[in-house]
Amino acid sequence: MSDFAPNPAISFDRILIIRLSALGDCIHALPAFHHLRLLFPQSKIAWAIEDRCASLLDDLPGLDHRIVFPRRELRGLAAKPWAWPGALARLLSIRSALRAFRPTVAFDFQGNTKSALHARLSGAPSRIGIADAKEGAERWYNFQVHLDGPVHRVERPLQLLRAAGIPATPNRPPYAVPDRDRQAIEAWLIHVGARRTVILHPGTSKFGAMKRWPVEKWSRLGDLLAADGLRTVIFAWGPGERGIAEAALAGMTVQGGVLGPESPRVPTLAALLRKASVFVGCDSGPLHLAALLGTPVIGLYGPKAPEIYGPYCENHVVIWKGLACSPCTRRDCAIPDCMNFIEPEEVARATEGLLLRIKSPAARKVAAGAGETLWASGEGWAVGKEEQQ
Known part of the structure; x- marks a missing residue:
């Protein structure tokens, strides 16, 4: 250049x-x-x-x-x-x-x-x-x-x-996690006995509260992902979100859920997300941080258009119902069906399918109904619906 x-x-x-x-x-x-x-x-x-x-x-x-x-x-x-x-x-x-x-x-x-x-x-x-x-x-x-x-x-x-005459391509830039944050998170993961970690982030900012998924569905998703006893499901949280994460964890009926650590700095959260096998969250800063780090991402979308606000990374799946009323520009909604219609079972299937695809790229098709899950690959947005098998 x-x-x-x-x-x-x-x-x-x-x-x-x-x-x-x-x-x-x-x-x-x-x-x-x-x-x-x-x-x-x-x-x-x-x-x-x-x-x-x-x-x-x-x-x-x-x-x-x-x-x-x-x-x-x-x-x-x-x-x-x-x-x-x-x-x-x-x-x-x-x-x-x-x-x-x-x-x-x-x-x-x-x-x-x-x-x-x-x-x-x-x-x-x-x-x-x-x-x-x-x-x-x-x-x-x-x-x-x-x-x-x-x-x-x-x-x-x-x-x-x-x-301005500057050539620019949308490549994922490097982002180094400082040693102090990496070491703090590694010590915490050892302390809680975490293994094969899956991170669920149920919160959003107050400004983006309409983008949230119901807490009880996060609890059910945690049950589904922890059911085999081989994973640790971590409910991560940011400023003002601890109560949401605690409620989601409290609603689980199986063992294997853990409340995430306090992350006073973005690099501390980055250190945690880098250790995850997969991240599941709504359209939020932590989701985009996970994408930046190259962590596989499952994004739950409703009011915002995924092609504009979706995760920008190679390994990700967006679940978006594409209702007639979405995307929209509203900041509140009495009945946010665009999020409510997403079911924990389909999110769990998409999560397992993404992990399988990463482990075996040939396994492109998973049990996700057509119209339920939008698959995206590459650094940009090459999006298509997978056919149900």
């Missing part, structure tokens, strides 16, 4: 990446970061990110600066009028940090008002974002990019790079 020709009107000496949240979307921006680091080895690269996702970038090779937006702190101060001067001071400190980096170009991979303001306040002479950004944020860009139709979330930042 040494002969590529970036846009001569843009200086890439000091590159600012803006992807503040959410965790899954920050993970989807890692391939773009990897390309920038590879193609501009002498450039300085900074990443603006929110505090709740910032640990994803801990010890990330090639990242020169991390500018953290203190979302949690500011939300706490917003309810206290007497603390508003302090909140203003914190906001001004973010502006100062952005300016201090002196970016020559800012890539806004998020595309809303908050992220676009980061680009504008940074002072970068070149600000690149999507032409139809949310909330009219495109007015802050002087390089607007029209996307080639609905694309996977991994592809979106890559299209911004290509528009």
Whole structure:
């Protein structure tokens, strides 16, 4: 790629990446970061990110600066009028940090008002974002990019790079788990006597609560996967999700279930997911983290389109009912049948089938009814329904 020709009107000496949240979307921006680091080895690269996702970038090779937006702190101060001067001071400190980096170009991979303001306040002479950004944020860009139709979330930042003359392909980037996190998880797995681990992650963020699968179905799935006594089923959880994981574990009727450890940092969770033989979860940050790590993934989807938000890895299965009302753009639903109609038995069959396929690639067909399971393979989305045998 040494002969590529970036846009001569843009200086890439000091590159600012803006992807503040959410965790899954920050993970989807890692391939773009990897390309920038590879193609501009002498450039300085900074990443603006929110505090709740910032640990994803801990010890990330090639990242020169991390500018953290203190979302949690500011939300706490917003309810206290007497603390508003302090909140203003914190906001001004973010502006100062952005300016201090002196970016020559800012890539806004998020595309809303908050992220676009980061680009504008940074002072970068070149600000690149999507032409139809949310909330009219495109007015802050002087390089607007029209996307080639609905694309996977991994592809979106890559299209911004290509528009700037930077070649980019959707390859899975390396992600190293720090030794301290790896050792902590290995010690925990030994302590609980885990073997042939299957990780079930029943939670989502509160914002994405409509994407959750009923807790009692997670319990039933745990029973099915632990029934032979040869596996440990770990119910993983993140901030605000412990109660969901505990309820799912408590509903199991067979032995073999374990409540996952607290994971205060994203790399700690990554260390756990890397040890799994398979990960089962809804559309969430942990699912996309598992995909990044190359862990086999079973994704349970309902309100979101799998071809845009699905797991981006080689070994994965998406179960999506494709109801007439989905995908949708709603944030709440009184009767989320798109998730409720997924049954534990079909998820268990898909899990066993994926593990069999990994062990024996020739075993492509499993007992999954046509229309129940969408199989996907490769680094992108080559999707087709398997015929029932």
